Every structure is written in structure tokens, then in C-alpha cells.
Amino acid sequence: MTLAEVKPGQQCVIKSYSDQWLKLKLMEMGCLPGELIKVIRLAPPGDPMAISVSNYVLAIRISEAKTVEVELI
Amino acid sequence: MLLSEIKPVSSVRSLKVALVGNPNSGKSTLFNVLTGLNQKTANFPGVTVEKRTGRCNVKNTEGKVESFEIIDLPGSYSLYPKTPDEQISFSVLCDPQDDAKPDIVIVIAEGTNLKRNLFLCSQIIDLRIPVILAVNMMDIVNYKGIRIDFDNLSQELGIRIFPMIARTGVGVQELKQALTETVPLPDHEFLDVRQFAPTVVDQIKAIAPITSNYGAYQLANNIEFVSWFKNRQEKKQKIINVISDSGFDPVQQQAYETLERYKVISGIMSRHVRMEPVQKRPEWSKRLDNVLTHRVWGYIIFLVVLFMIFQAIFSWAQYPMDFIDDSFALFGSWLSSVLPSGILNDLLVNGILAGLAGIVIFIPQITLLFAFIVILEDTGYMARVSFIMDKLMTRYGLNGRSLIPLISGVACAVPSIMGTRTIQSWKQRIITIMVIPLMSCSARLPVYTLIISIIIPSSPISGFINPQGLALMSLYLLGFVAAIAAATFLKYIVKEKGRDFFVMELPLYRVPRWPDAGIAVIDKVKVFLFDAGKIIIAISIILWFLASQGYGDKFKSLNRQIEQATALQTNPVTLSALEAQRLEYSFAGQIGHLIEPAIAPLGFDWKIGIALITSFAAREVFVGTMSTIYSAGNESKTKMTVRDKMMAEINPTTGKPRYNAATGWSLMLFYAFALQCMSTIAVVKRETGGWKWPMIQLGYMSALAYMASFIAYHLLS
Numbered sequence: 174m175t176l177a178e179v180k181p182g183q184q185c186v187i188k189s190y191s192d193q194w195l196k197l198k199l200m201e202m203g204c205l206p207g208e209l210i211k212v213i214r215l216a217p218p219g220d221p222m223a224i225s226v227s228n229y230v231l232a233i234r235i236s237e238a239k240t241v242e243v244e245l246i
Numbered sequence: 247m248l249l250s251e252i253k254p255v256s257s258v259r260s261l262k263v264a265l266v267g268n269p270n271s272g273k274s275t276l277f278n279v280l281t282g283l284n285q286k287t288a289n290f291p292g293v294t295v296e297k298r299t300g301r302c303n304v305k306n307t308e309g310k311v312e313s314f315e316i317i318d319l320p321g322s323y324s325l326y327p328k329t330p331d332e333q334i335s336f337s338v339l340c341d342p343q344d345d346a347k348p349d350i351v352i353v354i355a356e357g358t359n360l361k362r363n364l365f366l367c368s369q370i371i372d373l374r375i376p377v378i379l380a381v382n383m384m385d386i387v388n389y390k391g392i393r394i395d396f397d398n399l400s401q402e403l404g405i406r407i408f409p410m411i412a413r414t415g416v417g418v419q420e421l422k423q424a425l426t427e428t429v430p431l432p433d434h435e436f437l438d439v440r441q442f443a444p445t446v447v448d449q450i451k452a453i454a455p456i457t458s459n460y461g462a463y464q465l466a467n468n469i470e471f472v473s474w475f476k477n478r479q480e481k482k483q484k485i486i487n488v489i490s491d492s493g494f495d496p497v498q499q500q501a502y503e504t505l506e507r508y509k510v511i512s513g514i515m516s517r518h519v520r521m522e523p524v525q526k527r528p529e530w531s532k533r534l535d536n537v538l539t540h541r542v543w544g545y546i547i548f549l550v551v552l553f554m555i556f557q558a559i560f561s562w563a564q565y566p567m568d569f570i571d572d573s574f575a576l577f578g579s580w581l582s583s584v585l586p587s588g589i590l591n592d593l594l595v596n597g598i599l600a601g602l603a604g605i606v607i608f609i610p611q612i613t614l615l616f617a618f619i620v621i622l623e624d625t626g627y628m629a630r631v632s633f634i635m636d637k638l639m640t641r642y643g644l645n646g647r648s649l650i651p652l653i654s655g656v657a658c659a660v661p662s663i664m665g666t667r668t669i670q671s672w673k674q675r676i677i678t679i680m681v682i683p684l685m686s687c688s689a690r691l692p693v694y695t696l697i698i699s700i701i702i703p704s705s706p707i708s709g710f711i712n713p714q715g716l717a718l719m720s721l722y723l724l725g726f727v728a729a730i731a732a733a734t735f736l737k738y739i740v741k742e743k744g745r746d747f748f749v750m751e752l753p754l755y756r757v758p759r760w761p762d763a764g765i766a767v768i769d770k771v772k773v774f775l776f777d778a779g780k781i782i783i784a785i786s787i788i789l790w791f792l793a794s795q796g797y798g799d800k801f802k803s804l805n806r807q808i809e810q811a812t813a814l815q816t817n818p819v820t821l822s823a824l825e826a827q828r829l830e831y832s833f834a835g836q837i838g839h840l841i842e843p844a845i846a847p848l849g850f851d852w853k854i855g856i857a858l859i860t861s862f863a864a865r866e867v868f869v870g871t872m873s874t875i876y877s878a879g880n881e882s883k884t885k886m887t888v889r890d891k892m893m894a895e896i897n898p899t900t901g902k903p904r905y906n907a908a909t910g911w912s913l914m915l916f917y918a919f920a921l922q923c924m925s926t927i928a929v930v931k932r933e934t935g936g937w938k939w940p941m942i943q944l945g946y947m948s949a950l951a952y953m954a955s956f957i958a959y960h961l962l963s
Contacts, residue, residue, distance in 0.1 A: 218637035
């Protein structure tokens with residue numbers, strides 16, 4: 174499944190990325206493969222989403238979250 | 247004697263110190279603490295990224311004062327450029343061509359987010375530049391129970407580290423002291439990147455003037471951004487060949503390097519940073535987010551914030567603006583009375599001084615709007631606005647951060663356009679700038695009220711609805727709808743520089759630091775006065791010349807008659823009639839006649855033509871010019887009399903009143919859409935770094951205005 178499908182409150186681990194450019198950006202920001210991610214909330218229109226990664230909060234569009242393959246834990 | 251002690255020794259070149267760090271790491275605060283008001287802002291050459299430089303004087307251990315040139319590089323997460331901001335940091339640090347090359351780099355890191363911040367720091371260590379690390383926000387670090395073993399961290403990174411709380415100044419003195427003691431190169435490489443691509447690294451080091459392995463590696467990854475190669479095409483080709491021969495894949499290399507770097511960082515974090523269990527403490531940021539990004543409260547609070555800003559620049563700013571207006575008027579009439587009369591007097595008072603007044607008048611609104619924007623940014627609230635508004639705004643090609651400038655446009659486009667700096671995406675920023683002047687600003691109000699009072703009856707419809715109020719409201723709505731429509735259209739035309747992405751940190755909420763806000767406001771005012779001000783003065787002098795000078799005997803004789811009339815203190819009615827005639831024979835009058843055929847299809851005559859030209863200074867000038875043309879004279883009653891005279895005007899071709907619904911609406915629509923404002927043009931030129939965008943804006947808004955007026959005139963007549 175992709176990060177876009179994870180519900181607020183759920184946690185997941187990053188598996189892989191389908192967008193090469195965005196992958197580099199996300200990795201720089203600490204969203205590395207194997208990293209634990211918690212979805213905190215969605216913005217009221219349902220997009221973007223706020224996730225917690227390595228102790229800080231990152232906002233990411235649903236379209237961007239769709240490029241991140243994750244596994245729920 | 248005392249002075250020479252304070253002054254830096256000028257014969258020694260002062261060292262350049264670059265401040266580098268992630269966004270939200272407190273970099274600007276540290277810059278302000280280091281330099282105080284001793285700073286200036288310009289644009290980096292060729293781009294519209296703000297370049298802040300300043301001076302920091304430190305007494306060294308021998309008691310001598312050393313001076314350092316501090317340059318504040320834009321916030322970046324990595325040396326790999328992904329935004330125009332990051333591209334600047336990349337070229338300053340990695341491009342052999344760049345002359346801003348620092349002697350020392352201070353990396354500022356957010357202590358609560360050390361892992362991600364160390365990533366950038368480790369890249370800079372590997373560039374083999376003297377580096378100092380400042381770990382900021384130690385108060386929050388302690389509050390959260392994070393314990394950092396600085397001694398061992400420093401040893402492992404091979405650089406000096408200073409814990410600090412920049413906003414209160416704790417630890418800053420130690421950092422300044424460290425600058426005066428020679429800052430050594432980092433002890434060792436953080437990550438050996440040469441092993442990833444030995445041939446490429448060695449070859450580049452042989453061809454380009456680069457000494458560090460990582461500098462060469464970065465260059466291989468970002469060769470298209472390196473301006474050093476511009477005049478060295480054969481060298482560039484040689485490197486490109488080496489890269490392709492060795493199968494060097496930039497994307498893969500970058501991903502691999504990022505992983506390896508984070509691996510080392512994770513090891514370091516586990517050895518030198520630990521979390522101490524603290525009693526459950528409230529996480530203010532989370533609690534605030536629950537309210538500020540709530541699906542009801544979030545928007546209500548944002549509306550209240552918008553309303554407050556609007557209130558401030560619409561009404562509060564009025565008092566200082568009136569004061570500035572009155573002071574200049576007073577000074578102008580005093581000046582013209584003490585100086586010998588003549589063309590020079592006229593130029594000084596009605597050209598230059600009027601231009602100056604037209605610039606200074608913007609200061610209150612710029613000050614207020616920027617105070618709000620800076621504080622909202624610094625608290626972290628603006629990132630939340632971006633978060634809750636992104637979906638809605640991107641549909642129209644805009645950004646969550648576009649809303650405050652857009653709504654502020656109802657007061658004045660000038661400060662609003664300056665307020666678009668915080669929009670990261672180049673495309674969304676340009677679109678915001680392009681549509682802001684469509685919002686009905688307060689300078690249109692005098693034009694609207696004058697015309698509405700002529701063409702629309704004030705008697706209420708069905709008891710309570712005032713048609714004049716309705717007309718005015720529809721004009722404001724029209725401006726807003728036009729802005730959104732234009733933005734949606736431009737979405738498909740304007741190209742993004744680089745790639746469009748949102749991925750954005752939601753920083754912890756913070757109490758704003760007032761000196762930072764003050765410095766930012768002073769900075770904006772300075773930039774406006776000196777950059778946009780030049781253009782405004784120039785246009786203002788041209789407009790003065792057009793409206794006050796002319797050729798031919800008729801103009802000269804009128805000029806003489808006016809001089810005599812003034813000297814004899816003739817009846818003001820006669821004098822204003824003479825002035826009206828003089829305006830008709832001035833250059834502006836000639837142009838008015840000249841363009842009449844072009845504007846006739848809109849229902850305008852040469853008199854309106856003159857007003858269109860003079861009101862290019864600012865829209866409200868329309869009313870003043872019409873008063874002069876209709877020799878309405880006597881300023882205090884201007885509006886009444888000019889209104890009466892305009893109502894009495896007969897259109898010779900139709901034999902009916904000229905200012906009927908058709909001409910009136912045509913005129914109001916023209917002012918709703920046309921870019922009749924030299925200050926906006928000046929400020930767009932400054933904010934986009936050239937004449938291209940202001941000219942496009944002038945073109946499309948004029949075309950829109952012409953079409954709207956044309957259609958309205960023909961539908962209504």
C-alpha cells in the first residue's frame with residue numbers, strides 16, 4: 174500500500190519510492206527506507222497530510238504520498 | 247585614540263562567514279543577533295533570492311576588534327539544489343566561480359531535530375571548509391529531555407560545537423569568540439565519497455579548481471548549475487565525458503550518498519544523544535495544531551487573522567498616511583512660496599516632491615503588513631495556513647501563502663506584492679503577483695464613488711437596498727473574481743522553475759522575537775524606498791512634465807496669463823479656468839486628443855484621455871485631473887462641483903449627457919482592470935528582478951480593461 178492510504182493514527186514503515194526525484198527530496202528530509210512514520214492528521218479537505226518522521230512533523234500532498242510504498246505496523 | 251580602537255584594521259581583509267542551516271533552525275535570529283542593524287539586503291545576481299549581508303565586530307583575546315562579514319545563505323535541507331533558494335547555497339559553497347565564497351561556515355542546527363540537521367552539516371564538513379556548528383534551541387532540547395554529549399560529538403565530527411539559545415543570546419558570545427581564534431579545517435572527512443566514484447572525483451579535481459573530494463562529487467552531480475563552466479566549454483565537455491564513460495548516474499549516486507550519510511549519522515546519534523525520560527509534559531505544538539488546523543476552528547481563526555490584517559492596513563494605516571499627505575502638502579506649498587516661481591519651482595514641488603510623497607505614503611502599509619507577515623511566519627502559523635489552504639488554492643494556481651497578499655491587495659497592491667516573498671514555488675509566486683493588482687485597491691475607491699454618484703441614483707430599491715452600495719460591492723466582487731479567473735488561466739501558461747512539490751516541514755510553534763520582526767520591517771521599507779522608489783520618482787517626473795509643459799504659442803500665452811493671474815491674485819474661478827485650458831494645450835492634453843480615436847469606442851473623450859495619462863501615477867489622480875479639466879477649482883468642494891460639471895457634460899454626437907450608464911460603467915471597468923499605477927509596476931520589477939513580468943502584467947491588464955470597457959459600453963448604449 175502507499176502512504177496515501179494510511180489513516181491518521183496509524184503507523185507504517187517506508188518500503189520504496191516510485192518517483193525518483195521526490196525520493197531524493199524525501200530521503201534528505203529523513204524519510205528513509207525502513208523509517209517509522211506516523212500519520213498525524215489530514216488537512217480538512219483531506220489533502221495534504223501531516224506525518225511524524227524522526228521526531229518532527231512533515232506535511233505532504235496526497236499525490237506525493239502516493240509515490241511512497243509503505244507497510245503498516 | 248579611542249576611535250581607532252573600535253574601528254577594524256582596514257588593511258586586513260575581513261573574513262567572510264556564511265550562515266547555513268535548515269529552514270526554521272533560527273538562522274535569521276542568529277544573523278540578527280550577530281549583526282544587529284548593521285546589515286543590508288540585495289538580490290543574489292540574476293535571481294530573486296534575497297541576499298542578506300552584515301558586519302559583526304568581535305573583540306579578540308588581545309582586546310583588538312576584529313570585523314567579520316556575515317552572509318546569511320537561504321535555508322536549505324541539503325547541498326543538492328531542489329529549490330532556487332537551495333541553488334544559491336549550492337553555488338556559493340561549491341561553484342568555483344562564485345565570489346561570495348566564505349572563509350568560515352557556521353552551520354546552525356535545531357537541537358531537537360539534530361539528525362536531519364546533521365545531514366547538511368556533514369555535507370559541508372566534507373567540502374573541507376572551516377566549519378563551526380551551532381546547536382540552537384537548547385531550551386527546548388532540555389525541556390524535551392534530550393541529552394547531547396557535546397564533547398564527544400565534537401570529537402567525532404572533528405569540528406567545534408556551540409550549544410546556544412539564539413533568541414536570548416545564550417552561547418552567542420562564545421561563538422563570536424571562536425571566530426577570532428583561527429577556525430581549523432574539519433579534522434577528517436565525514437563520509438569518504440571518493441570510493442563511490444573514484445575516477446570521476448579524481449578527474450574533476452584535475453580539471454577544475456576544486457580540492458575536496460566531496461566538492462568534486464557535488465560538481466559531477468550538479469554540473470548544469472555550475473557557472474564556472476560557462477566560459478570553459480571544453481572542460482565541461484571533458485567532465486561530461488568522464489561522467490558518462492564511468493557510468494556515473496547522478497540520481498542513484500545521490501540516493502546512495504544520502505543513505506550512507508544517514509547511516510553514519512544514526513550511529514553518531516545513538517552514541518552521543520539520548521532521550522531522558524521526562525515527566526509527561528504537554529506538547530504545545532500538537533495541542534495548538536488540533537485547533538489551528540481544525541476543520542471549523544482552523545478556518546474561523548484564519549478569517550479573524552485575515553480580517554485583522556485587513557483592518558490594520560485599511561484603517562489603522564490611514565492616520566499616518568494622512569499625516570504624511572498633509573506634511574508633504576504643507577512643505578510643498580511652503581517651498582513653492584519661498585522659492586522664486588518658475589519652471590524649476592514647479593519641477594521641484596509638483597514633480598520631485600510629489601513623487602517623493604507618493605513613495606513615502608506607502609511606508610505605513612508596508613510596515614503594518616510586514617509586521618503581520620513576519621510574525622505569522624516566525625510563530626509557525628503560516629505553515630499551518632499553507633497546510634489547510636493548499637488544496638483549495640492550488641486549484642487556482644495559487645498557494646496557501648497567497649491568500650494574505652491577495653486579500654491585502656484590497657488595501658494596496660504595493661505592500662501585498664512585496665509580501666509574496668514567502669511563497670516558495672516560483673510559479674505560484676509569479677501568478678500571485680500577476681493577479682494582485684486586479685483586486686480593487688483603495689486608490690480605486692475615489693474613482694468609483696465619483697462615477698457611481700453620477701450615473702447611479704441613490705434612492706433605495708425596494709425600501710432598503712442602496713443601488714450605489716450595490717454597484718460598489720459588485721465592483722469589489724468583480725475584482726476578486728477576475729483575480730481568481732486570471733490565476734486559473736495563468737496556471738496553464740506560467741512554467742515552474744524546477745519541480746513543483748509541497749513536502750514542507752510544520753515547525754514547532756514559537757513566540758515571535760520582536761527585534762527580528764522590527765529588523766525585517768525596516769529592511770522591507772528600505773528596499774522599497776531605494777529600489778522601487780527610483781522608478782517611481784522617474785515616472786513621476788515624466789508625468790509632471792507631460793501635464794505641465796507644452797509647446798506652441800497658445801500654451802505659452804496661457805502660461806503667461808496664469809502667472810499674471812497668480813501674481814494679481816485674481817478670482818480663483820478665472821484662474822482655474824485658465825489652468826484647465828493650459829492642461830488642454832500641454833503635452834498630456836495633446837496626447838489626450840491624439841488617443842481619442844483609440845478610446846472613443848469605449849465612450850471616452852480626450853478629457854478622459856488626459857485623466858487616463860495623469861492617473862498612471864495613481865488611480866485616485868483621476869478625480870483631481872477631472873476637477874482641473876472641468877475647472878472645478880476650489881479644492882474643498884471639488885467632488886461636488888466636478889460631479890455637477892461632469893453630469894452637465896453633453897456628448898456632441900448623441901446630444902445626450904456624456905456620463906450616462908454606458909460611459910460610466912465603461913470607465914469604472916477600465917479602472918477595475920487596468921494597471922493604472924506606476925508604483926505597482928516599480929515594485930513588480932523589483933520583486934521579479936526585471937522588466938519582463940511588469941510589462942506582461944501591464945499588457946494583459948490593459949487588454950482586459952479595454953475589452954471589458956468596450957463590451958460594457960456597447961451593451962449599455
